[in-house]
Amino acid sequence: MVKGRQGESVRLYVRSTILGYKRSKSNQHENTSLVQIEGVNTKEEVAWYCGKRMAYIYKAKTKTKGTRYRCIWGKVARPHGNSGIIRAKFNSNLPPKSMGGRVRVFMYPSNI
């Protein structure tokens, strides 16, 4: 995001990886994505992140609204399994090319 601001940049989001869609062996449901948040390894730890907003940011060739960066917003919905994976729902389904890509999990709406 071009901010035109010099100086420190702060990271107020947690890095996460998009693993794929919610699926069974031969059927997938694209409305829910599975996301792995860095440093989160158990179902209990995911509770802090539930409800937090997330953004998938990607670049496009054409400029819209002054920037080539585009974003799909979403939320952490619930844990998936026992090992800290989460299910996430986005405003529009994530594109398949996002698999393995980066997603930002923000710390808001905050409850601390």
Added chain:
Amino acid sequence: MSPPKKERTASRNPSLVRGIGKFSRSNMYHKRGIWAIKAKHGGSFPRHEPKPASAAPAAVKPPKFYPADDVKTPIPNRRKPKPTKLRASITPGTVLILLAGRFMGKRVVFLKQLPSGLLLVTGPFKINGVPLRRVNQAYVIATSTKVDISGVNADKFDDKYFTKEKKKTTKKGEGEFFETDKEDTKALPQEKKDDQKAVDSQLIKAIEAVEDLKVYLGARFSLRSGMKPHELKF
């Protein structure tokens, strides 16, 4: 009523099941002592004269127009919204971390909650460049650091202070069309700058009294490698 009303006792008729009392009508008559009151007043229960009916209002003219359908008037809405419940961790003087927006990551001092529910917050401006500003509670992390805020008077600030001024819509002639665009950028009125200084001067004194607090407020919060927010204690 001449004698002062005594505090009413609870019902003399305990309920066995909802809707069914233990005592019958005649038993209740006896328990309430109506027989004693009647005896005291010569055989009949004391009544006072009915108030004279107020004079009938001047004859109302029949309306000229009856609407074809009966339209129900909606019940007036008496609901008054309350400001959002403030988290227990946020008290006046708490240092907050802003999570989003222009000042994300800045550590900022909380002053008070405005009637709209938003939090009134200040840098102080000299320390980290955050002016008096409104912030939503959901976009804020409360730390356990507190600043002594007793010297600060934030009473004059409310939501109206922060609303944008309405642009006067003047009809633009062709010649004026290009000129009016230049007026859009407004300098901050001196009054607001003075308000900022008034609030901050007290705060900065309190901040400088604590070791390292000024540097702390000047620095921004950021997540680093290996930091897990769900394990951090703020």
